[in-house]
Amino acid sequence: MAAPLERGGAHGAVIDHSLVEGGTLRKKLAVIVSATALLAATPVTQASADPSINPSCPSGYACFWPNKNYGGNRGKVSGNNANFRKLKNSARSCGNRGWEDCISSIMNNGKQCTVYFYSLRNYSKKSRWHSLSRRDAVPDFGKKPPTGFNDPRFDNSISSNKWCRS
Incomplete structure (x- = not known):
């Protein structure tokens, strides 16, 4: 038998209770949060079209x-x-x-x-x-x-x- 689904709230969220009860949702959320934290800590820079190009620009x-x-x-x-x-x-x-x-x-x-x-x-x-x-x-x-x-x-x-x- 399929797990019950609920629709609710202003955004019409769907909740699959089998995922919540078995801890699967928590594990997936933990992975998402960890990946997001890792990406946030990674510096973002614009890459050159050619990786061998390394332009020089003085600080300031x-x-x-x-x-x-x-x-x-x-x-x-x-x-x-x-x-x-x-x-x-x-x-x-x-x-x-x-x-x-x-x-x-x-x-x-x-x-x-x-x-x-x-x-x-x-x-x-x-x-x-x-x-x-x-x-x-x-x-x-x-x-x-x-x-x-x-x-x-x-x-x-x-x-x-x-x-x-x-």
């Missing part, structure tokens, strides 16, 4: 590159920047635009918070923008998470950045 900075997978000369910022055209690009990899509309991969190695990148100057949210948590990196904006933003139109469109709050 958000870094960016003109090519996907951290290719080309590196640029870096440690504060808010309303206009990436004014940022110095000694390699002139973006022509006369500084770093504006010329970034294809990013990394946040800041010391305390999230960095926000905007496709318009002056931190405008009227167009595209994305946040990047500490110690995260995105080698290709078009890739699906966890390695990208699933937003290929963000490639070569960054014009400003802001730290901690959008």
Whole structure:
């Protein structure tokens, strides 16, 4: 004979009493709780599309590159920047635009918070923008998470950045 099922509560929960009485449910819950705790303790970072790529970004900075997978000369910022055209690009990899509309991969190695990148100057949210948590990196904006933003139109469109709050 099948174990009795109950439906109840606002969510219509179904309870199979044979699982509760035999301890099977408790064992399954213990496994789920243990696995969840293990995952919570594991640091989450954005992996590079190519594991052999190990980009360099000094502590306290958000870094960016003109090519996907951290290719080309590196640029870096440690504060808010309303206009990436004014940022110095000694390699002139973006022509006369500084770093504006010329970034294809990013990394946040800041010391305390999230960095926000905007496709318009002056931190405008009227167009595209994305946040990047500490110690995260995105080698290709078009890739699906966890390695990208699933937003290929963000490639070569960054014009400003802001730290901690959008």
